Amino acid sequence: MHQHGIGAWLAKRRLKSPDRIALVHGDQSTMTYRRFADGADQVAALLRRRGVGKGDAVAYLGENSPEFLQVMFGAARLGAVFVPVNTRLAPPEIAHVLVDCGARLLIHDPDFAPRVAAVVTDAQIRHVLVTGEGTADRPGLTQLLGTTAADVEPTKVTMDDPAAIIYTSGTTGRAKGAVLTHGNLTWVALNCVVDYDVVSTDVALMISPLFHVASLGMGALPVILKGATLVLEKGFEPGRALAQIERHGVTMLSGVPTTYQLMADHPNWASTDLSTLGKLTCGGSAVPTRILNAYEERGLSFSQGYGMTEASPGATSLPPAMTRAKQGSVGLPHFFTDVRIADENGAPAPPGTTGEIEIAGPNVFLGYHQLPEETAEAFTADGWFRSGDLGYLDTDGYLHIAGRLKDMIISGGENIYPPELELLLSEIDGVTGVAVIGVPDARWGEVPWAIVTVREGAAVDTDTVRDFLDGKVARYKLPKNVVIVSELPRTASGKVRKADLRTRFGG
Structure with missing residues (x-):
C-alpha cells in the first residue's frame, strides 16, 4: 500500500535519523x-x-x-x-x-x-x-x-484524505470541526521549514498545548519533518521555560505576547543564558513594543504572523528583519500560500484598501465537518477561503489587520466568540439584554466583558455571571467584568452596535 x-x-x-533525539519530556526522559x-x-x-x-x-x-x-x-x-x-x-x-x-x-x-x-x-x-x-x-x-x-x-x-479535525468556535456559538487533510498538514509544515529556516539541528521548546493547531501544525510538525528535537512541556511556567532553554540549548520557541512578557518579567530573565535561542515566533496578536524592546536588548527578535485553524493555521509571516520596518504588519503570505483582499463586492481590492482577507493554498482546509452549508459559505466561487477578518495589503504586499468581521476576542492566544457566551448569559434570570466585547488588557491582550441590561430589582453582577458560566464554558471565556447599562445601543434592525460599546468601554 x-x-x-x-x-x-x-x-x-x-x-x-534513527538515533537522533526526537522528543524530550520531563527533566530526564528522551526518545x-x-x-x-x-x-x-x-x-x-x-x-x-x-x-x-x-x-x-x-x-x-x-x-x-x-x-x-x-x-x-x-x-x-x-x-x-x-x-x-x-x-x-x-x-x-x-x-x-x-x-x-x-x-x-x-x-x-x-x-x-x-x-x-x-x-x-x-x-x-x-x-x-x-x-x-x-x-x-x-x-x-x-x-x-x-x-x-x-x-x-x-x-x-x-494527501487529500482527512488527517485531523480541529474544533474552532464559530460565530453561531457551537464549535465547528475544521477538517485538515494530510496535504494541509504537510504543506503548512513545508511553509514553516521554508519561512522559518527549520533545520535538523534545531531544538524547539513546546510551551503551548499541541491541541492548538498553531502548536501542532507550525510547531511540532515542521520540527519532526526535519528530524529535529522537540522539548515537550505540559504547561507554561516562565521560570521553568527559561531553565529549559538554558538546559537543552533551545533554538526555537513559539508563543503569544503574554508568554513572552511573563518570561521577560521573571527574576531569572537577565541571568538565563539565551545564546542558543535564534528563532522566536509569536502569534495570537501583535507583539507590543515593550516586549520587542525587552527581547531586542537580549539580541532577540520575532517572526510574527497571521492565520487561523482553517489555514492549518499559517497564512502570513513577518520575518525578524522586518519587525521594525513593518511594525504593525503581520507579514507576507507564506511561501506556498496566497492572500488577497476582497472589497464589499468580492472584487480584488487595490493596495491600501481595507476589505475581507481571503486565503488560498494547499494548507487551506477541506471544510467544516458535516456542515456543507457553512463550508460553501466559507469559500468564494473561485475557491478562496473567506477569513471573515478585515485587512489591507500595503504597496510592498505586506498584510495589515484592520478589524474582525466576526467580533472574535483573542485572550492569551485563545479564541473567544461572543455569541456562545451571549446565548448562555441570556438565560440568567433578570438579564434582558447582553453583548460580549473584547477589552484591551495589558497581560492577556484582550479579555471578555459582558455588557448587560437587567430587569428592575434583579441582582446581577460579575460574580453572578461568572458563577453561572463556570463549568459550562472554559474558564478563559469567563467575563472579567460585567457592566450594567440602561440600554444597549442598537441599529434600526435591532442589532447591537458593538463598535459603540468598544469605544465606550475602551475597546
Whole structure:
C-alpha cells in the first residue's frame, strides 16, 4: 500500500535519523526517532485491534506528551482521523466535540477522568483508554503498548484524505470541526521549514498545548519533518521555560505576547543564558513594543504572523528583519500560500484598501465537518477561503489587520466568540439584554466583558455571571467584568452596535 500522508513520516525518520533525539519530556526522559516510530506503529496496531480503520475518528484529551504525538501518527498510519480535544473545555463542550466527530475511541490523561466520565456515554464511544501505566484492572496505554506487536501494514492514504479535525468556535456559538487533510498538514509544515529556516539541528521548546493547531501544525510538525528535537512541556511556567532553554540549548520557541512578557518579567530573565535561542515566533496578536524592546536588548527578535485553524493555521509571516520596518504588519503570505483582499463586492481590492482577507493554498482546509452549508459559505466561487477578518495589503504586499468581521476576542492566544457566551448569559434570570466585547488588557491582550441590561430589582453582577458560566464554558471565556447599562445601543434592525460599546468601554 502506498502511504503518502503524515503517517509515513516516522517510518522514514526511523531510516534516516534513527538515533537522533526526537522528543524530550520531563527533566530526564528522551526518545529517539526509532523509539518514536516504533511506538507509533504499536499505537496503530492497538487501534486496529479495537476496530479503528480508515476514516474513523480517534479523540485525544491530554497534555503535551510523547503519547499525544504517537497516537496522532499511529492513527494517521491507519488513515484514521485524529481529533485533539482542548483540555480547557468544560464537559458540555467536550461532549459536543466527541458527538460531532463521531469518535470511535477516546484516549485521555488520567487527570481528565472525571470530565470523561461525565460525557462519554453521550458520545457512544466504543473504547476509552487512559495514558500512562493505568491499573491492574484497567491497563494504561504504556502497559498496552508493551504487549502490542507493531505488525500493522500501513493503509493507503493520499494527501487529500482527512488527517485531523480541529474544533474552532464559530460565530453561531457551537464549535465547528475544521477538517485538515494530510496535504494541509504537510504543506503548512513545508511553509514553516521554508519561512522559518527549520533545520535538523534545531531544538524547539513546546510551551503551548499541541491541541492548538498553531502548536501542532507550525510547531511540532515542521520540527519532526526535519528530524529535529522537540522539548515537550505540559504547561507554561516562565521560570521553568527559561531553565529549559538554558538546559537543552533551545533554538526555537513559539508563543503569544503574554508568554513572552511573563518570561521577560521573571527574576531569572537577565541571568538565563539565551545564546542558543535564534528563532522566536509569536502569534495570537501583535507583539507590543515593550516586549520587542525587552527581547531586542537580549539580541532577540520575532517572526510574527497571521492565520487561523482553517489555514492549518499559517497564512502570513513577518520575518525578524522586518519587525521594525513593518511594525504593525503581520507579514507576507507564506511561501506556498496566497492572500488577497476582497472589497464589499468580492472584487480584488487595490493596495491600501481595507476589505475581507481571503486565503488560498494547499494548507487551506477541506471544510467544516458535516456542515456543507457553512463550508460553501466559507469559500468564494473561485475557491478562496473567506477569513471573515478585515485587512489591507500595503504597496510592498505586506498584510495589515484592520478589524474582525466576526467580533472574535483573542485572550492569551485563545479564541473567544461572543455569541456562545451571549446565548448562555441570556438565560440568567433578570438579564434582558447582553453583548460580549473584547477589552484591551495589558497581560492577556484582550479579555471578555459582558455588557448587560437587567430587569428592575434583579441582582446581577460579575460574580453572578461568572458563577453561572463556570463549568459550562472554559474558564478563559469567563467575563472579567460585567457592566450594567440602561440600554444597549442598537441599529434600526435591532442589532447591537458593538463598535459603540468598544469605544465606550475602551475597546
